[in-house]
Amino acid sequence: MNNKKIIVAGLGHGGISVAAILALNGYDVTVYEKKKEGTLGYDWTDIFAPGALEYAGIPMPPEDKYEYKEDMTFFAPTCPNGLKQHVPTDKREIKMERRDIYEHLINHALGCGVKIEYGCEVFGPIMLGNRVAGIRTEKGDFYGDLVIDACGMNSPVRMNLPEYLGIEKAPDRSEKITIFRAFFNKASDEEVEAKFKVMLFVRGVKGVCWVASEEKYTDLLVGRFDEIDNGELQDFIGYIRENNPRLGTEIVRGGQIVEIPVRQPLSVMVADGYAAIGDSAFMTVPLIGSGIANALKASKMLADTVMADKNCEFTAKTLWNYQCEYYKKIGAGLAPLACAKKVLLNLTPEEIDYCFSSGMITEDDITMGADFNSIGKLFDFDPKGMVNKAKTVCKDPELLKKIILCGGNMSRVIAACAMMPKKWNRERVLSWSKVYCYPFK
Secondary structure, eight states: OOOOEEEEESOOHHHHHHHHHHHHTTOEEEEEOSSOTTOOSOSSEEEEOTHHHHHTTOOOOOGGGEEEOOOOEEEOSSOSSOEEOOOOGGGOOEEEEHHHHHHHHHHHHHHHTOEEEOSOOEEEEEEETTEEEEEEETTEEEEOSEEEEOSOTTOHHHHTSOGGGOOOOSOOGGGEEEEEEEEEEEOOOOOOSOSEEEEESGGGOSEEEEEEEOSSEEEEEEEESSOOOHHHHHHHHHHHHHTOTTEEEEEEEEEEEEEEEOSOOOSOOEETTEEEOGGGGTOSOTTTOOOHHHHHHHHHHHHHHHHHOTTOOOOHHHHHHHHHHHIIIIIHHHHHHHHHHHHHHTSOHHHHHHHHHTTSSOHHHHHHTTOOOOSSOSOOOOHHHHHHHHHHHOOOHHHHHHHHHHHHHHHHHHHHHHTSOSSOOHHHHHHHHHHHHGGGO
């Protein structure tokens, strides 16, 4: 038994997964979670790549607990014809109830020897000099040799770290999306051509909606880069219902409003005695907010880095290998997507229509973003090729300027990721962080 104590703050997917690996390898691991036992997970489904489970050493759930996701069809604000994904069978994601996902991950972790303290809200970090030495909670202070931050987008641990560590605090308004999601009764048996419709900038509102026609219900998601007013929301849903007759008026389950990070990964994820993972490190895909698979993969990378530290120092120097590995395999592919999201928010509905109708965006482009199964880079961008294609197709000079700017920012981010320091040096890392973050300001 390793006598080094690992604290995991929050029951995020990545946190519970890294806890399982470390406990299985003899570390003393305790997770502190503010919610009560059996209450984790929203009352809806989520999708992720099953290959991430295998990568993290987690068995597949029972077959009756999941199904494979339908291909999505994307629609511009007013264009009647959508662009449909054509995801190969071996790359399809699975769909599970959020609560079943948590139950599966938690049971696996408990079997590996992880201890979980429920009903224990985390307030912030405990600092001893320059080192994170533990966490402050409603049940008192807890000290450990390493704190793994899995408290989510608004983590009280990350947000209360000292400024000199160079770790970003709260996301900007444009770096998070507000989501309303509910399962409505099925109002009609009318067949629909697109079973999983994703609609951009409906009614000119900067955001995304989806309507997924299931056998027993209709799954509705409304997401926007602003607060959601309930009165306006009901009018908005009524508008969507006019064009989607299967969408009933009775909420069967769900109905919550939550916020999800949609931005580039954290520029600095580690400090002495500290490592962030999952939403705490902004590991979601910037265009869609999906993050479970990335967090599961990151759990293996973090656990390997911790176990490779034979002296159990758990300093920024030894933990930096975790960040380098994450960026090499995932983060460097996600960061350019944040540039794409930024330019998308600056487009008008008419410009989005034009991107669809002119062929600047194709079904192959839509399908590319669905490849979450590979453990290598998720996306292999060619900014120069993207800009050259736009120059050939686009006849709108203002739109072309925005695309050229996006391509330039993508190139800068790709170059910055390639220049990430291979070894920890505080001054070099903080200097690199400024270069990396510049295109997103």
